[in-house]
Amino acid sequence: MDTGTDGRRTAADDPADQGTGADHGAAGPRLGRRLTLLLALTCAVAVGNLYFPQAVVPLVAAGLHISPDTASLAVTGTQVGYTAGMFLLVPLGDRLPARRYLVVLLTLTGxxxxxxxxxxxxxxxxAASACVGLTTVAAQIVGPLAAGLVPDDRRGAVIGTLLSGSIGGMLLARTFGGALGEGSGWRAPYLAAAPLVLLLAVVLARALPATTPPSRQPYRALLAAPLRLLRAEPPLRRSCFYQATVFAAFSAVWTCLALLLTGPAYGLGAQAVGLLALVGGATMVCTPLAGRLVDRHGPDRVNLVCMLVVLASAAVLAAGGGGGLPGLAALVVGTLLLDVGMQSGMVANQARVYALRPDARSRLNTAYMTCAYLGGSAGSWLGVRVWGRAGWHGVCALVALLAALALARHLLALYGRRPAATGHRPAAPR
Incomplete structure (x- = not known):
């Protein structure tokens, strides 16, 4: 693939993309406050479908008369399906009208x-969980769409707002899943979420503006583009590595947390997982702040702080394995640190990625989020197996190892001898 001196291609380098415009919003609708809030709500609902099953794993095990380890396959299936959706469906966001595409995806999810x-x-x-994961990729269509409707100096703040919506959906989904499942059985959260998703599809069909897709490439070329972009863009590769490792740590903790709280150390119900998740509500405030810091200082500094926060969370979470009120306090603080570090790092990584190729944001996002959710799926799988062999302290050691790997890679990028390793490019904002 031919590149310029800074390793980036422009729309003019790709005949299939000529004449489409680099940005969705170059001469079209702009992103107002109401539309921003609607898109944030869409992110909340779509992401919530990935996380409410985590709170009902013990209930699924009891209802279907299987072990908790086996029941966790429902969570893993959703995440694997989501990863497949990233690869197979998100690139179409550069090719299809966003409004119609989002409505179809949400309908299939419902x-x-x-x-x-x-x-x-x-x-x-x-199998149904994998299908839900496959189609509930609306948030990953929304992000590139919104990035093209705002100026460069507001992109980080908007990404932070959308991510705040995703976090709200994730937190409420766990609470919703745990509380409703405890009272009405594990099926109730699924049956309650379905009409909510279908209603949102109807609202988006009426409220979203028409946008012009930035690419006319055929589907096969769209699928191949993320791999080409991974080869061509060092900042994309390291952003993928950062999020894959940190999200693996995050998924390992939240998949095993239900097993810890409902086990002999605490003896609590599934509702406790949802209540504990509420402490992560602080991240809804932190991510817009992180976005403004990215707009002001660039993503590298924000990434560094976030990785250190995740590393610290492992030590705090380890103190929660003993049970009792001190242990519960440690879990509250540790999960809060983990959530803040992971989500704020996501803002920095996406701001770096979206700045690389305005004409290929969905394909860049495909590469980035596919790597992230492969990491998340691996983290859930590893977490359950480490739990079975080494318990909660083994899970916390896994978190520390993953955070240390991300931090080491970041320090090499910042202080390595080769200037290209830092990903700094004069022609594109960081």
Whole structure:
């Protein structure tokens, strides 16, 4: 693939993208406050579908008469499906009109939730969960769309606002899943989420403006583009590595947290997982702040602080393995640190990625988020197996190891001898 002196291609380098415009919003609608809030709500609902199953794993195990380790396949299936959706569906955001595409995805997600809620056994539940994960990628279509409707100096703040919506959906989903599942059974959260998603599809069909897709490339070329971009863009590769490792740590903790709280150390119900998740509400305030700091100082400094916060969270979480009020306090503080570090780092990484190629933001996002959720899926899988062999302290050691790997890579990028390793490019904002 031919590149310029800074390693980036422009729309003019790709005949299939000529004449489409580098930005969605170059001569079209701009992103106002109401539309920003609606898109943030869309992110909340879409992301919530990934996380409410985490709070009902013990209930699924009891309801289907299987072990908790086996029941966790429903969570893993959703995340694997989501990763597949990143690769197969998100690139189409550069090719299809955003409004129609979002409505179709949300409709399919709602139908998948209905099937999951009626599943008679684990294989059907896991398959339906994978289908829900595959189609609930609306948040990853929204991000590139919004990035093209705002000027460069506001992009970090808007990304932070959308991520704040995603965080709200994640937190409320865990609380919603735990509370509703405890009172009405594990099927209830799935059956309640389905009409909510379908209603949002109707609202978006009426409220979203028409936008012009930036690419006319065929589907096969769109699928191949993320791999080409990974080869061509060092800042994209390191952003992917940062988020994959940190998100793996995050997923390991939250997948095993339900097992810890409902186990002998605490003896609590599934609702406790949802209540504990509420402490992460502080991240809804932190991510817009992180976005403004990225706009002011660039993503590298924000990434560094976030990795140190995640590393510190591992030590605090380890103190929560003993049970009792001191242990519960440690879990509260530790999960808060982990959530803030992971989500604020996401803002920095996405700001870096979206600045690389305005004409290919969905494809860049595909590469980035596919790597991130491969890390998350691996983290859930590793976390359950480490839990089975070394308990909660083993899970915390896994978190520390993953955070240390991300930090080491970042320090090499900042202080390595080769200037290209830092990803600084005069022609593109950081």
């Amino acid at each position: 139908l998948g939730l209905l099937v999951a809620g009626c599943a008679p056994n684990l294989p059907v539940l896991a």
